[in-house]
Amino acid sequence: MIVILLGPPGVGKGTQAKLLCDKLGFRHVATGDLLRAAKREGTELGRRAQAFMDRGELVPDDVIIAMVEELLGALDPEVGVVLDGFPRTVPQAEALAEALARMDRKVDRVLVLTAPDEVLVKRITGRRSCPACGSVYNVHFSPPRQDGECDRCGAGLSHRADDTPETVQNRLDVYREQTEPLVAFYSSGEAPVISVDGDQSVDGVQAELASAVA
Numbered sequence: 001m002i003v004i005l006l007g008p009p010g011v012g013k014g015t016q017a018k019l020l021c022d023k024l025g026f027r028h029v030a031t032g033d034l035l036r037a038a039k040r041e042g043t044e045l046g047r048r049a050q051a052f053m054d055r056g057e058l059v060p061d062d063v064i065i066a067m068v069e070e071l072l073g074a075l076d077p078e079v080g081v082v083l084d085g086f087p088r089t090v091p092q093a094e095a096l097a098e099a100l101a102r103m104d105r106k107v108d109r110v111l112v113l114t115a116p117d118e119v120l121v122k123r124i125t126g127r128r129s130c131p132a133c134g135s136v137y138n139v140h141f142s143p144p145r146q147d148g149e150c151d152r153c154g155a156g157l158s159h160r161a162d163d164t165p166e167t168v169q170n171r172l173d174v175y176r177e178q179t180e181p182l183v184a185f186y187s188s189g190e191a192p193v194i195s196v197d198g199d200q201s202v203d204g205v206q207a208e209l210a211s212a213v214a
């Protein structure tokens with residue numbers, strides 16, 4: 001099964017995708033995480049993506065599509081996948097459909113998480129993550145026990161370079177302009193689209209997502 005998790009920055013896609021994958025034994029494919037890893041490792045891909053990411057803009061479609069196609073091609077076709085942060089534009093969605101058709105697969109569900117902008121801004125600017133184990137915290141809603149330190153592994157927490165108030169508005173605008181049209185794209189018969197209110201507890205959102213893929 002191929003599941004797409006759509007939604008604006010800060011709505012909880014990463015947290016929910018990880019939980020869903022743990023529950024279902026699916027593979028979590030998060031293009032933002034892959035690009036941040038490439039940046040850290042200083043690869044050619046990371047260097048190309050950095051300026052776009054720091055400004056809160058989308059990395060060019062051809063770069064992203066090549067990265068995801070390579071990854072999907074290497075996956076066991078029996079394993080389910082949750083796509084988090086991809087596709088983000090209609091050309092990416094079209095390229096995904098073509099790549100999946102070549103593998104005899106298709107998008108089975110599109111889950112759309114929603115939340116008001118003021119909630120998203122607070123979640124994004126308060127977000128801190130652990131570079132070592134990937135745990136995510138929020139200084140307003142779910143702070144670590146020790147300021148700036150990961151509860152799970154003790155590593156120092158980091159603040160994403162693009163989680164600043166200056167880039168947040170741009171990322172929300174980019175989402176509305178370039179990514180939200182995907183809801184109409186998939187609703188026109190490409191795949192079942194299910195909307196879930198992301199402005200509720202983590203467990204509440206997870207329960208609705210899990211029943212949507214059951």
Ligand code: AMP
Binds near residue numbers: 031060088092
């Ligand atoms: P995310 O972690 O999903 O919020 O992504 C962080 C940043 O990575 C985005 O603001 C973009 O600059 C870039 N990015 C991630 N996924 C994509 C994608 N599918 N298309 C273009 N840019 C992307």
